Amino acid sequence: MTKTVVVYHSGYGHTQRVAQFVAEGAKATVIAIDADGNITDADWETLDAADAIIFGSPTYMGMASWQFKKFADATSKRWFGSAWKDKVAGGFTISASPSGDKLSTVQYFITLAMQQGMVWVGQPAMNDGNINRIGSNSGVMAQVGPTSPAADIPQGDLDTAKAYGERVAAVAAKLRG
Numbered sequence: 001m002t003k004t005v006v007v008y009h010s011g012y013g014h015t016q017r018v019a020q021f022v023a024e025g026a027k028a029t030v031i032a033i034d035a036d037g038n039i040t041d042a043d044w045e046t047l048d049a050a051d052a053i054i055f056g057s058p059t060y061m062g063m064a065s066w067q068f069k070k071f072a073d074a075t076s077k078r079w080f081g082s083a084w085k086d087k088v089a090g091g092f093t094i095s096a097s098p099s100g101d102k103l104s105t106v107q108y109f110i111t112l113a114m115q116q117g118m119v120w121v122g123q124p125a126m127n128d129g130n131i132n133r134i135g136s137n138s139g140v141m142a143q144v145g146p147t148s149p150a151a152d153i154p155q156g157d158l159d160t161a162k163a164y165g166e167r168v169a170a171v172a173a174k175l176r177g
Helices: 012-024 043-047 065-074 076-078 101-115 157-175
Strands: 003-010 027-033 052-060 088-095 140-143
Touching: 003 012, 003 065, 003 157, 012 027, 012 052, 012 088, 012 140, 012 157, 027 043, 027 052, 027 065, 052 065, 052 101, 052 157, 065 076, 088 101, 088 157, 101 140, 140 157
Parallel strands: 003 027, 003 052, 052 088, 088 140
Antiparallel strands: none
């Protein structure tokens, strides 16, 4: 059995909700990056033991949150020793605007994964107006209005997140097998 971990930062609960659906699909362990951009030593050990890591962050000002970037910078210790080489990677984000420049956040995750020597998994679902309604194949992109609570995230975005978690875990199982 493969081990998948979802590591994310959430400022207002929206990214946390998407992370829960990704994790449900992947049957993954969830690690929340705290408000100061930190995770515990035990969390680092969990990430190091994972076969797949799925990154998540809200898109703020066209990029991942500073807390996620602090976490990403701290992965340089893993990079130096190639600790995450050949692990499977994926990512997701949410913003208040339909575009919100979410693509730059997902591309940041892709770059982080490539620097770590990881294998990126895209999101293949076609936009049917519900599933993958935003039309991202690079990873999962979700959207909810700027004053909307996390409970208002469209179900199609959450279903896309769950299916993506399943896909990342399945690719990890194939590569491990």
